[in-house]
Structure formats: C-alpha cells, structure tokens
Amino acid sequence: MPHQITLEPSGHVFTVEDGETILNAALREGFALPYGCRNGACGSCKGKLLKGEVDYGHYQANALKDEERAQGKALFCRAKPMTDLVLEVREIGAAKDIHIRTLPCRVQKMERRADDVMVLQIKLPANERLQFLAGQYIDFLLKDGRRRSYSIANPPHDDGLLELHIRHLPGGHFSDRVFAEMKEKDILRLEGPLGSFFIREESDKPMIFIAGGTGFAPIKAMLLHAFASGTPRPMVLYWGVRSRKDLYMGDLVATWQQEHPHFNFIPVLSEPRPEDAWLGRTGYVHEAVLADFKDLSGYQVYACGAPALVDAARQGFTGSRGLPEDEFYADSFVNAAASEEA
Ligand code: FES
Incomplete structure (x- = not known):
C-alpha cells in the first residue's frame, strides 16, 4: 500500500509506492535527496525518522551504525516505509551542495542516432552512483591531461547509466576517437557533476x-x-x-x-x-x-x-x-x- 512521506524542514510531501525505497520515490517525484552508492554501502543518504516505521532493508554495518539506528537514523536508499513517515533530511537545493567526484567509468552502449551524433551510455563501477542535478555535465579526463565536457542527458531519478550525446566534429581530438575507435567496454575517467545549468525550482514562471x-x-x-x-x-x-x-x-x-x-x-x-x-x-x-x-x-x-x-x-x-x-x-x-x- 502506498505511503505518504513528509520531509522536514521543507514540508515537501510525496508518495512511496509498494516495494519502493524512500530515495527512489523521492527522486522519481523530483526531490533531490543526497545519495552516493544507492546500495546501502556509503551512508550518504542517511536521514532521521521523526515519525513512523520503516523496513531498513539490507545495508552494510559501517554505513549505518547500530547506535545511529537506535537514534532514529535510516538509509533512505534501502529503507521502505511501513507507515506514513515524517523524515528529517537535508535536501539538495543547489550545485554547491553536491560533492564533485572523479570516477572511472565504462562505455556500456554506443548508438549512432544521426550521421554526426553518437549517444553513449556510461556505467560507473558497482556500488557507485553520481549524484547530479538535471542539466549538469561531466568532464572526461583524458590521458594527455585534456578534458572534454558533456552534459548528462538522463534525469537524476533514472541514473543507472549516464547518457551523453557526442557530436562529431572531424578533427576533434575526442570526438574523432568516439566515432572511429571507441568500443563498448572501453574505460574512461570522469569528473563531475559540474555546472549551474539546472531548473530553478523555487519559481513558478513558465x-x-x-x-x-x-x-x-x-x-x-x-x-x-x-x-x-x-x-x-x-x-x-x-x-x-x-x-x-x-x-x-x-x-x-x-x-x-x-x-x-x-x-x-x-x-x-x-x-x-x-x-x-x-x-x-x-x-x-x-x-x-x-x-x-x-x-x-x-x-x-x-x-x-x-x-x-x-x-x-x-x-x-x-x-x-x-x-x-x-x-x-x-x-x-x-x-x-x-x-x-x-
Ligand atoms: S546512498 Fe550509499 S548508503 Fe544509501
């Protein structure tokens, strides 16, 4: 049965469907709660239960210590509500709230969508997710020290893979490589998320x-x-x-x-x-x-x-x-x- 979640101090309200974690439901409904691995291993999604009960799910003991759990804390990437809940959590309101990370990644899928546009799906290591705001970008860190910037084309609530749209500019150092040599499973390194291009949610303007x-x-x-x-x-x-x-x-x-x-x-x-x-x-x-x-x-x-x-x-x-x-x-x-x- 769906449960209603109220976030404090913002007062935001959303619904968690059957079998869904609190974090998945929040992201699906557009609320940027903090997270890292989305897998019960890092502790980044920890918040406090002010009211109600959860099924804590499986997680690693160092991500949520027993004494923290006794104080009412839970990992929202694993916890599923058993009742309506009131939670205390720091919502991400701006890019400055998000930690910029450097991570290895793998080319999972390449799809040519136009003569000069390749859509790359990028996978992060197991147990890693990149938290970002919709509209931000990543930099690929190339072996020769150069960087190449690409916007993330998938929204945060659908972040199993990172989608990038690469336009081919003949003679371009990186895009030539993407179109001529790159293959699925190639390994790259990225830094992100970067940039301040994201929707200002506090406005109601068209x-x-x-x-x-x-x-x-x-x-x-x-x-x-x-x-x-x-x-x-x-x-x-x-x-x-x-x-x-x-x-x-x-x-x-x-x-x-x-x-x-x-x-x-x-x-x-x-x-x-x-x-x-x-x-x-x-x-x-x-x-x-x-x-x-x-x-x-x-x-x-x-x-x-x-x-x-x-x-x-x-x-x-x-x-x-x-x-x-x-x-x-x-x-x-x-x-x-x-x-x-x-
Ligand atoms: S996001 Fe890493 S433990 Fe929840």
Missing part, C-alpha cells in the same frame, strides 16, 4: 527551453525531471538544427508533447533539405522565439548550444523583450573542451 543541436542533451534531462516532478509550469522547447535528420530524438520529444498538455515542442530547421518536405518553422531558433513572444518579462529561459546562439538569445530576449537578466540560464559550448564538439 519556462522556455532552447537547444541548438546536441544542446538538447541537458534539456532532455531537465524536461524528464520536470515531468517526473509533476510541475504544473508551462514549458516549451525550441530545438534548432540544420535539417530534419539532425532532430535525432525528435520522435521522443513528440511523444512528450502528446503525454504532457503543458509541454509544447517547436522544432526549427535552419537548412531544411528538399527531401525533408518540411512544413514547420525555419530560420534561427532564437528568432523563432522572438517571433512568438513579444513580452518575456514573466518567463524563465534555459538555453544550451553554441556560443553564437546563446549570445544572440540573451541579447534578443533581455533587451526590448523584457526578460530579466537573471532569468536567462545558459550552458554555452564555450570552453576549449566543449568547443571541439560544438
């Missing part, structure tokens, strides 16, 4: 998302997180690519549009090809937003893509269209690492 090419990756994570959290905020995604084949997950986004009445999807092609038979929007993606919104003063905008796109969007939206500067959030492919792939 959100406009703008993605250029593989800038879709973090926005995919943010939207899936937003859907899971049940936010009623209206959301629209403008995804700008050159031609139809570059909408490498367009079908997926179209299904979201059918499932979520408060979400709208507007693909924008800059160079549609004759065989695209495209009847939709064309031109630059930020100009499509400017054409649709005369007054942006009541919105939040989240943009990810090449620097030219992000700069043009910032200037166009915050000027005469009235978007407050601090309501424009962006992840631009600016550093040397990311620019290889932009």
Whole structure:
C-alpha cells in the first residue's frame, strides 16, 4: 500500500509506492535527496525518522551504525516505509551542495542516432552512483591531461547509466576517437557533476527551453525531471538544427508533447533539405522565439548550444523583450573542451 512521506524542514510531501525505497520515490517525484552508492554501502543518504516505521532493508554495518539506528537514523536508499513517515533530511537545493567526484567509468552502449551524433551510455563501477542535478555535465579526463565536457542527458531519478550525446566534429581530438575507435567496454575517467545549468525550482514562471543541436542533451534531462516532478509550469522547447535528420530524438520529444498538455515542442530547421518536405518553422531558433513572444518579462529561459546562439538569445530576449537578466540560464559550448564538439 502506498505511503505518504513528509520531509522536514521543507514540508515537501510525496508518495512511496509498494516495494519502493524512500530515495527512489523521492527522486522519481523530483526531490533531490543526497545519495552516493544507492546500495546501502556509503551512508550518504542517511536521514532521521521523526515519525513512523520503516523496513531498513539490507545495508552494510559501517554505513549505518547500530547506535545511529537506535537514534532514529535510516538509509533512505534501502529503507521502505511501513507507515506514513515524517523524515528529517537535508535536501539538495543547489550545485554547491553536491560533492564533485572523479570516477572511472565504462562505455556500456554506443548508438549512432544521426550521421554526426553518437549517444553513449556510461556505467560507473558497482556500488557507485553520481549524484547530479538535471542539466549538469561531466568532464572526461583524458590521458594527455585534456578534458572534454558533456552534459548528462538522463534525469537524476533514472541514473543507472549516464547518457551523453557526442557530436562529431572531424578533427576533434575526442570526438574523432568516439566515432572511429571507441568500443563498448572501453574505460574512461570522469569528473563531475559540474555546472549551474539546472531548473530553478523555487519559481513558478513558465519556462522556455532552447537547444541548438546536441544542446538538447541537458534539456532532455531537465524536461524528464520536470515531468517526473509533476510541475504544473508551462514549458516549451525550441530545438534548432540544420535539417530534419539532425532532430535525432525528435520522435521522443513528440511523444512528450502528446503525454504532457503543458509541454509544447517547436522544432526549427535552419537548412531544411528538399527531401525533408518540411512544413514547420525555419530560420534561427532564437528568432523563432522572438517571433512568438513579444513580452518575456514573466518567463524563465534555459538555453544550451553554441556560443553564437546563446549570445544572440540573451541579447534578443533581455533587451526590448523584457526578460530579466537573471532569468536567462545558459550552458554555452564555450570552453576549449566543449568547443571541439560544438
Ligand atoms: S546512498 Fe550509499 S548508503 Fe544509501
């Protein structure tokens, strides 16, 4: 039978379904509780039971000492409610609350979704999970000391594997390797999570998302997180690519549009090809937003893509269209690492 959980001090409330752990239910509903291994081994998810009873599940004795359990503590990655609960827990509200880690990882799956887009699924060692906020990125640490940055495309509640969207830029040090040599089971090293590109949950403003090419990756994570959290905020995604084949997950986004009445999807092609038979929007993606919104003063905008796109969007939206500067959030492919792939 489902049980209701109340978090203190925030007062947040969510429901845990039969057989679910407290942590899984919290993440599924969009509440960022702290965790590490999600396996009863590290103690990062420890919190206090203020009211109610749990089945503590299996865990390692050093992750939750007997005296801690006697004081009412439990590991939320293992514990399942037996009654409604009131819990005291530190919720993650910002990137600064998350520990940045360096971990080895393995290429679990490679899937080419477009001529120049490879979707990598990355697996962390057993007993390791990377806590992150939807929209953040990781750096691959290469043997020669270089770094390559990629946004995490899966939401935190679905973190068994990390999904990354790699765009091939011929001559690019890392992306050439991904497209020419990389194989499943290859081992890499990553650092993360990084960045401050994530949804500001305290706001109730409608959100406009703008993605250029593989800038879709973090926005995919943010939207899936937003859907899971049940936010009623209206959301629209403008995804700008050159031609139809570059909408490498367009079908997926179209299904979201059918499932979520408060979400709208507007693909924008800059160079549609004759065989695209495209009847939709064309031109630059930020100009499509400017054409649709005369007054942006009541919105939040989240943009990810090449620097030219992000700069043009910032200037166009915050000027005469009235978007407050601090309501424009962006992840631009600016550093040397990311620019290889932009
Ligand atoms: S997340 Fe490691 S013990 Fe719960």
